[in-house]
Amino acid sequence: MLSPDLLAEAGRQMAICNACRYCEGYCAVFPAMERRRTFTDTDLVYLANLCFECRDCYYACPYAPPHQLAVNVPKVLAELRTETYRDYAAPRFVSRLFRRNGLAVGLIAVAAVAIVALLVLALRGPSVLFATHLGEGAFYAVIPFAGMVLPASALLLYALGALLVGVVRFWRDTRGTLRELIDARAVVRATRDALGLEYLKGGGAGCTYPDARFSHARRRLHHLVFYGFLLDLAATTVAAIYHHVLGWQAPYPLGSLPVVLGTVGGVLLLVGAGGLLSLKRRSDRQPADRAMLGMDVGFLALLFLTSLTGLLLLALRETPAMGTLLAVHLGTVGGLFITLPYGKFAHVAFRYAALVQNSIESRRSSGA
Ligand code: SF4
Ligand code: SF4
Known part of the structure; x- marks a missing residue:
């Protein structure tokens, strides 16, 4: 309440x-x-x-x-x-665990990495974890394909389902009918505003963040995070098509589409999340909410670590460090998925619903 x-x-x-x-x-x-x-x-x-x-x-x-x-x-x-x-997060008893959000996100990420590493050690042994694995299927010599994909898919579905329940609750409370959520004109305008980060442009000079001076830094860094995230999603989708449709197993060559998309996405995400963390560190605390700050830092740190471990895995995949990096990367991704509905990622869903509502309201008030 x-x-x-x-x-x-x-x-x-x-x-x-x-x-x-x-x-x-x-x-x-x-x-x-x-x-x-x-x-x-x-x-x-x-x-x-x-x-x-x-x-x-x-x-x-x-x-x-x-x-x-x-x-x-x-x-x-x-x-x-x-x-x-x-x-609005669902289920409510889980969302209560995230009252101290930054701490909770940190503990869950560490626990997820430890669980994956310990499971690999227990089930495959140090001789597999610390060995060099080369060629097609090298990753699956350390962690079987099903052991990677099934838990990650289950966690992602859980996160998306929990977010959807939260947004539907939010929409019903603030607006009333679900039919309006699919108002095409409002959805198009809200999507344009969200993708362009329209309101971070201020009057054209940017916004007053991290301090009283106008700057475009926050909007540009947000764009890097957003498009980096989309490119990584595209890389995972293409890799899934390679695996399931074409029967090609990872790791893929450096010039292949999933690796190129994943590398560019990872770099954008790393720079964007790192830059936003740096802005947060320097930002004026007077107009800030401490709890929101902790939530922001927890989420950005997880994004940063996810892209960093992914890029390190790419760079060192033909060395004995590959098994450890794979376990750490998958644990970090797992921690990110678990915490998605209860942390800063939720703002994507709630703000988008608010933008759709704003579009409907402003159209009605202008009589269009
Ligand atoms: S209400 Fe929020 S978005 Fe609007 S000017 Fe103030 S801080 Fe910026
Ligand atoms: S009271 Fe302050 S924040 Fe509110 S509209 Fe006036 S100047 Fe802006």
Whole structure:
């Protein structure tokens, strides 16, 4: 259940902003706020998930702390988003384990790596784990194909199912009907806004992150992470076609499509996640929510480690380090999948639902 005190504080700040309206051109939050005279709890949850935490409104606000009105919109909306992710995550008893998200993500990642490494040691022995394996099927000499694919597929399906349940709950609470979720025009506009990271452009000068100066760094790094993730997904899909349709077993040659896609994707992800971690480290703490910061760092660190171990595995696959790196990489990927519905990745789903809702609302209010 969302904290009544937090909802009251978010409602208080939105009421002040609705009277002031100085920031109405900054992002989608303010026009959506202005379409309301009062704010229900679900209105506030919706507004929180529309916010991209660009912080422009914080640095522009004459009522920000130390003013006695203490308006700090990015912070209060980030706190509400953190609670949204917990409250809508399914199943709820699992989401409670992620209250201290950064710590939980770290412990799960370490446990996943340890479990995979210990299983390989117990079932295959050190002579297999630490040996050099060459040629087609070399990876499966260490971990059988079914031992890689079945647990990873099960974890991914679980994560996607848990996220879907959460988003459907979120949508029902904030909007009402599932039919509107498939409103084609709204979906197209929301997809365009999401893929272009429209609201991180600010008025064209970028957003005020990590500090009060305008910068495009956050938007560019987000793009690297997003497209790196998509390329890695494409690499895995092509590799699955090679394996199941053409009967070719990994590891594939350096010039092959899965390796090229995976390498480019891995580098983009590594640079993007590393850059975002560096921005977070330098970012102003005043408009930040500590819990959200921990969640961000946990997720970005896992992404960074997943791409790093993947690239190291590629570089050292013909050495005795391959078995250990394979176990560490698969454990990291497993940790990433387990934590997807309970960490920062959830923002992709909730923000997208909020953007669809915003598109429907703005169209209706303009009479289009
Ligand atoms: S954040 Fe401050 S300046 Fe912006 S609309 Fe709200 S009260 Fe006005
Ligand atoms: S932080 Fe940025 S996205 Fe969030 S409400 Fe303020 S201006 Fe809008």
